[in-house]
Each structure stands twice: as C-alpha cells, then as structure tokens.
Amino acid sequence: MSTIKDIEARKILDSRGVETVEVRISTDSGIIVTDSVPSGTSTGSMEAVVVAPEVAINNVNDIIKPKLVGLNPAEQGKIDQIMLELDGTPDKSKLGANAILGVSLAVSRAAAAAAKMPLYRYLNSLFNLVSGLDIKPAIPTPMMVMIEGGKHASEGQNCIQEFLCITSLENGGKIWNRLKRNLTRENLGVTLGLEGGFTPKLEYDEDALRLIMEAINEEGLVINENVKLGLDIAGNHCQMSHDDVLSMAERYPIYSLEDPFAENEWQTWGQLKNSLDQLHREYLLIGDDLFTTNLQRFEKGADNFDANGIIIKVNQVGTLTETLTVIAKAVKSNFTHVVSHRSGETMDTYISDLAVATASKFLKSGAPFATERVIKYNRLREIAQELGKNT
Ligand code: 2PG
Ligand code: MG
Numbered sequence: 001m002s003t004i005k006d007i008e009a010r011k012i013l014d015s016r017g018v019e020t021v022e023v024r025i026s027t028d029s030g031i032i033v034t035d036s037v038p039s040g041t042s043t044g045s046m047e048a049v050v051v052a053p054e055v056a057i058n059n060v061n062d063i064i065k066p067k068l069v070g071l072n073p074a075e076q077g078k079i080d081q082i083m084l085e086l087d088g089t090p091d092k093s094k095l096g097a098n099a100i101l102g103v104s105l106a107v108s109r110a111a112a113a114a115a116k117m118p119l120y121r122y123l124n125s126l127f128n129l130v131s132g133l134d135i136k137p138a139i140p141t142p143m144m145v146m147i148e149g150g151k152h153a154s155e156g157q158n159c160i161q162e163f164l165c166i167t168s169l170e171n172g173g174k175i176w177n178r179l180k181r182n183l184t185r186e187n188l189g190v191t192l193g194l195e196g197g198f199t200p201k202l203e204y205d206e207d208a209l210r211l212i213m214e215a216i217n218e219e220g221l222v223i224n225e226n227v228k229l230g231l232d233i234a235g236n237h238c239q240m241s242h243d244d245v246l247s248m249a250e251r252y253p254i255y256s257l258e259d260p261f262a263e264n265e266w267q268t269w270g271q272l273k274n275s276l277d278q279l280h281r282e283y284l285l286i287g288d289d290l291f292t293t294n295l296q297r298f299e300k301g302a303d304n305f306d307a308n309g310i311i312i313k314v315n316q317v318g319t320l321t322e323t324l325t326v327i328a329k330a331v332k333s334n335f336t337h338v339v340s341h342r343s344g345e346t347m348d349t350y351i352s353d354l355a356v357a358t359a360s361k362f363l364k365s366g367a368p369f370a371t372e373r374v375i376k377y378n379r380l381r382e383i384a385q386e387l388g389k390n391t
Pocket of ligand 1: 039040041042043162195232234288340341342343344
C-alpha cells in the first residue's frame, strides 16, 4: 500500500495568461504526480467558488495537506469527503474549488500510478464502483470549436460563443485549415479566440455556420455523415428567443445545441426540447451553465426532461467523487454526457482520461489548433492506440 507523503501547491500560468493552481503529490513509494486547475471565462452562477491562487495555495499547503499525509490515495471518496468537511460550505468558498480540485485530481493520479494502471483504467474502475454500473472505457468523438464569439472573442464579434464540428481529429484539422485559407481569401481575418477558433467580424452569426459548411464541403466531407455541427450559444451572455433558436435549428443541420438560454430559463429549455422533438431528427440539447456539473441542478433538469445532454467540467463542482456521481446520474437518466475543457486551460490531459473512463460520447476541448487543446485530443489517440481503436 502506498501512502501520501507530501502535497505541494504552486502557481502556474494558464492559456489566457492568468495564474492558476498546480498540485504535486508524492507518495512514500516514490511516485510523483501533478495536476492543475482549469478555469472558465463565461461561467455559470452555480459553479463552485474559486479563490485567489495565493489563497488556494496556502489552503492546500497549510490546511489540506496536514489532514491527508499518511492516507492511501486509493481512498478517493474518503479524501474528497475530508476536504468537503474542512471546507464546510455548500459552494467550496472557504478553501476554494481551485484548491480542492487540484488535490482531488492529483490524488487519483497518484492512486493510478500506485496501482500501475493507466489513469483512464483506474478512473474507469472508480467510476463503476461509485455508480454501480459496468461501463467499458470508450473513445469519445472530438467536439472541436472552429469559430468563436461572445466572451471568448473581442467586443462586437459574434454573439454565439462556439461554432463546433463533431468529427475525427483528422477531419477537424482539415476543416480548421480550410477555414483559415477561406477567411484569409475573403479578408475576414484569422485572429483567434480563447480556444483556438477563429473570430472573424461577421454581419450575422449565421454567416459563421455558412463559412464552416463551405469548408466542410470543400474538404469533400458530408454533414451528418462524417461531420456533425454544434453550437454553444452560452445563453447567459447571448440572449436568443425560443423562436430564434428553433428557426436556426430548422434552417441549418445543427446536431448539438448547448446552453441556448440562460441558466434560469428552465421553461424555455423545456419548450425548445418539445419543439425539437417535433422536428423528428436526432439532436442533443446540452446543459452547461444550466447544470454546472451540480447534482441538485441536474436532478431538477433530468426529472423535467429539460435537456438530453450535460456538459461535465471538473472545476464546476470541485472534486472527482462529485464529478463521477453526476456522470453516473446522467448515464442512469439516459443523458449524453460531454466531458469538457475550460477556456482557461493548462497542459494537463486529465479530462481525456476521464472522458474515456466514463465512456463519454464526446470530448469538447477547443480547436484542433492551440497546444493546450490539441494535447488533450492527442492523449485520446494515445489511449485509442492502447485500446486498439481509432479516433
Ligand atoms: C463553455 C466553456 C468551454 P468557459 O462555455 O462551454 O468551451 O467556456 O470555460 O469560458 O466557460
Ligand atoms: Mg458552454
């Protein structure tokens, strides 16, 4: 049995040039692992609270570490519970979700290393244990952003935050590069948003859909055959009515719709779901800020069938155990769960292993371009090779 010997938190820069927390755990058997904490730009109000990095670091080093040294990292549930009790608030505002999450993730990585298992395999057995399910690891399809707007771009650009292509990495790379050539040719600019997607100045948001469809077509790909289209409207920041969203869904072959409305517009969500049912085609209506990976919020939506998909972001909730509990509830409620990055990312590839471990259908990790995004997609390829499958 391995035990935790040391826990040390420090500051690192994230992909936006903003400081975040990295946690390093070592065990008595000589294992050393690190994990870091992502953070969002367009956030939901029910997300667990982030404290200043200096405060989080002191909380890890002075409050959390003394209680965890000597424990077996395989006791994830117990360790997460100790941190929840040390914090004692419903939103993790005392210690900070950024302090707790860094430790929670690194503990599981240390346990995987101690068990001599790849992280995704270890997380898969933990998930089956927590959920009582028997899920096999599976490779998700990348959900890649091509054009960005809203809070991920400069003022005055598209209102919709993300225009996405759901396809293989190879196709995603081709579409992104084709789009770059087309935007250059049309003098629309190739500046990038926070997640590596383009942020052209367009007259209407729908122009972004047209540009992407053109690029798909020019690459000889076919929508709904080898590429699906998705939107993250980020409705907390981009206001659209039920009729506006529905009319877009009627006129374009959009498969996935994330946060079409703000987080408290439950009724409009339900209304849209009924309208989409009438279209008699496959669709995914995904709650991100609506649910914030929070069990109570999700139970409310799942019971009312306000959506059929949920975004999973580890830092929205702050511990691995709570994350796995929400995913388990999603699987049992027949919701599609989509493991997702944040706009402020690091080089940590934890979410790729988490997505495989819980058989997430999709992994949303930004454009097939910026290194902190691509590294997560490439980790999928590495795992796929181990499992003998393609991405
Ligand atoms: C989202 C995310 C990731 P942010 O809204 O889905 O794309 O953005 O991390 O800024 O919340
Ligand atoms: Mg979102």
